[in-house]
Amino acid sequence: MEIKGFEIKETKYDLSLVKHYEGVFTQGNGYMHVRGSYEELIEGSSQNDSTLRRPDNVTIEKKKPTVSKWGTFIPGVVGKHPFLQAEMINLPYFFAMQITCEDLESGHKERLGDLRNVIKSYERTLDMKTGVLKRSFTWKVGESAVKLSFSRWISMADKHLAFLRLEVSCLKGKVNLDIMGDVDPKVTTNGFNHFEEVNITGEDGIKTCKVATNGGDLVTIRSVMTRSGEVMLDAGESALIEKVVEVYTSRDIDSYKPLDNLDLDVDKLFKDHCAVWNKKWEAADVKTEDEKLQGALRFSVYHLIRSCNEDDPRVAICAKGHAGEGYYGRYFWDTEINMLPFFIKTNPKAARNLLMFRYLTLPGAKRNAAKYGYSGARYAWESSVTGDDECANWQYADHEIHVTADIVYAIMNYVNATGDEEFLRDYGLEIMIETAKYWIERVDKRSDGSYNLLGVMGPDEYLPMTDNNAYTNRMVKYSLEMTLKYADKYKEKAENLGFDERLEKKVRDVYENLKLPYNKDTVLIKQCEDWDRYADLDFNVVWKDRNDFFARQISQEKNYRSKALKQADVLLMMYLFPEDFTEEQVKAAYDYYEPITTHDSSLSAAIYGIMAQKLGYTEEAKRFLQKMIDIDLDESRKGAEDGIHIANCGGLWQFVTCLT
């Protein structure tokens, strides 16, 4: 793989990397996303396998290896899985094409996508500047040879449209090609069929595929081909085939009117598309000297831009950037902490929209609180469109509560940067008050008058039930501080939201007496009050293969009782609250925690990299930068198979912009 300027280029035809590059080359426009799968539906992986996938520990789950997994995602189109709860549905693949070629000399005939195809001069390039994915190669069929050049893009200007163009030329011999522009509806999501009805019709040359999902949505995919069927070519001859696709769903009924026909001015539409991308890059491009870093940074920015639907506050950005089925298309805290700063800086409208998503899902957050027996609102550890917690592993769902405070932090981050206090007053305040109602019941009071958050999983997910996690408590304290501040500032509004004197007093009491497991004189800040309970671990004995995840080499049981961390926790707190900590404290924390942190989470490298940089640990910072780059781009890791680590993209951007 090469990255240069705005281009990512794949130069080998390698079946073992097909799935990885499908993730890397995902195209999209916020509204819809398509993995970079081959048009010809490569053999070797049934896409409609039905498997009973269970909610395993995400770090160590074992998936069935497949050559390819094509995926089409429209954020918001979700349905219930019997074990995994609500998940984003993988929709029919509309860039599909069935291509067969007959060598007219020998009569030999084969299907493109057959694993025995002889493919040469293979090259695939994603132009991140315009989001166009191009692929060309020669295909030897019997004594003949053809060259195929695909080019495709999903319009950034007209978000319901996608385009595919195939140029095929005969280099040698004489061939008869059969080219059919299909839509492949035989797809499942995490092994489960979410389609209640699939209906394919053809009229006036337009193929229409309608899918009714088990989430109650109706998805329509209309496509037209300029030419299909048999194409006879002599050496030197070529043919051009274009496919135009329109996609819309019952969710867009108010915002989108389907086209009358698909007879479009593609050149003009492409210009419009490029213009929008151009504008986005103008706002977001950051230049660096280091060519490799420049490429990785643009890769991150490309996927961040693509992932975000800035026009629809009913959806956010899922953990895999809508580029795969990993994490079920759900929204986590990393939207607020890892990605939001990028949008605040480059596209405040998108940032506001992401926070508006949290406002719109407040009813779900209230249901979550009620389900646990609390008042107020408790944001989901894993949210889908309703805000109800979809996380099927109780240790995370029950104990990783910091997300609720992270959202308030993010609101303040946005408001402080943009000055959009209207958002705070009209939406943020309600989130603050409702979550404060939850916090004052979630705390346990001790006889010394202190309030405590017990049984908590902090950002580090390898200690599931700790007491007074420093990060969480600091975050909650900040959240309550802001609640008090703005409830006072917008007194009338706050009172209308139920923030009366009694509540104000209680919130103030908890705010003032919420225990922080450190003070300004603590040199080494403990991750949690009960840190000393955990056992020291000899990493050299347990973690033999440092190229593989730590969690795959230790039992969860031993992991959960050992001083082995998944990711930045104290360090993340220090990054988010820089005023609170002295350099001595940061240094002590870094020196202590880094050697026992496994960085199994893709959220960790960016934070450690930034903090290393701040401490002047230049070599360390470089090491973490390489880690960040490798997460999705190192072929040997195949990290993008199930989607893009989009939080790491946001982290990389923060790392670079912190430096400058």
Added chain:
Amino acid sequence: MEIKGFEIKETKYDLSLVKHYEGVFTQGNGYMHVRGSYEELIEGSSQNDSTLRRPDNVTIEKKKPTVSKWGTFIPGVVGKHPFLQAEMINLPYFFAMQITCEDLESGHKERLGDLRNVIKSYERTLDMKTGVLKRSFTWKVGESAVKLSFSRWISMADKHLAFLRLEVSCLKGKVNLDIMGDVDPKVTTNGFNHFEEVNITGEDGIKTCKVATNGGDLVTIRSVMTRSGEVMLDAGESALIEKVVEVYTSRDIDSYKPLDNLDLDVDKLFKDHCAVWNKKWEAADVKTEDEKLQGALRFSVYHLIRSCNEDDPRVAICAKGHAGEGYYGRYFWDTEINMLPFFIKTNPKAARNLLMFRYLTLPGAKRNAAKYGYSGARYAWESSVTGDDECANWQYADHEIHVTADIVYAIMNYVNATGDEEFLRDYGLEIMIETAKYWIERVDKRSDGSYNLLGVMGPDEYLPMTDNNAYTNRMVKYSLEMTLKYADKYKEKAENLGFDERLEKKVRDVYENLKLPYNKDTVLIKQCEDWDRYADLDFNVVWKDRNDFFARQISQEKNYRSKALKQADVLLMMYLFPEDFTEEQVKAAYDYYEPITTHDSSLSAAIYGIMAQKLGYTEEAKRFLQKMIDIDLDESRKGAEDGIHIANCGGLWQFVTCLT
């Protein structure tokens, strides 16, 4: 319900209690068990529902309410469930009969089991002395009335045989009955079909039902009826129908030869059957003055005798006494701690057999240890026939490790009572050495030289990850002490089992330095070293309905961080190691823990009752005795719906025999 002498009598026909009494009236002979379901397959509960049951928290799981659940269990006949792991399979119901009656005057015809049947003079009695279940009632059909009297037993002498007898008489009018003696194979287990093939054939009047299970077993049920089809009766006339059933499986191929025919001398077989029961009662009956207690005690003893297959060390006693699908027919630590004392005292052969089961499943225990990355053997929290851990909830499977030491304690309990040191030498020692190998790797060493068991769930299951749980550590210390003692006594044998000098030294080091979170001067012994971390709870706020489980009224999240216990923990340790603790310590522990113990577990009442009695807390002891009795016998609780709480039966027996 009435219990008197050896009889439990049900005197009402109450559809809401059908399922409960199916559990109460379960019959069996160790080899096979049948719930007390009506022969006529009562309407209102489909038995072959297919549901995707998931491994929920057992205390709070919600099940689909059904009128009835017939169950036929042969311990050892197990199969894989896609989510619940291996479970005991519910086999075809062989006491089934299809009975319809036509009133010849009016032509009115109805099926027995129709919920609209008019049933009068209903009476059902289990004679616990002989295990015979009798039921009689009158059934009004149109203008006619018939009386039906069922009687059935599962032979204790010939363990593959079961018998059913129906006397039907016409009290009024004139009727035409149609009576068919079916076997109902349309049953699932926890909503899952474990049958790969069902084959029903008839030849020479013998119906044969063969079931191939997904566990690889072949189960054969052969039955013959003395009479079937139409029976015409005038007022005053009666008819007698007998059904003989033979059951065997591919697991019995070495121990049982199927009969040539089913033309048997039933009277003689019944005599033999009664003689065996009689002998068992002679060994096991304990007399008390209190009639109610006497009844409950006999109920306990009846089910303990019935549940235990003393001839087959490949199976043990499951948590529901093979009387329902609860706990999936799995074996827990309560076999050793709660039930074994009964068998040690009344049937040492059976006790030895139960321990032999653990020896035979040592390979599974070794696989469990290896799965977690340890040497040696780690017994399953939930064992089926192979010894592999089948528990699908990681908090129990991973952290409730005391079972491995409990087994060694039980071996010593058996050996000390019976003097059977041969068992110890030939089998027990190997268990000791293999489990010691596990313990020395499961401990964490601290800088003070102490060994610690961190991340542990003790007997109390409401604190899932505690450190140095007093019960567990005491038990492990004892287990290691016995290992050292008998490895020294049987030095050569021990050496052959790999107990070399190095291992001896390591085991001794861990034994000597394993931390106990108390000493002889500690007045109040803490359940675990980190006890103070947990929050005080206002039970009056949380636990409003004391008749329902505590866990149903609090979220697991809050429960796990609060000082609220499910069951006896420190008190159980004090019961099992009476020499270790002063009365002051016991009193302090009782007074402190009892008010914060919810007794949600049926294992708790017996231990608290015994300890109350020891402390002279007579009223408290009475209260717990009533609790023990009510667990399976209080109609309003319907406690026996999913099977008998067989550990509580053992506990009640211990309570009573402790007193005398």
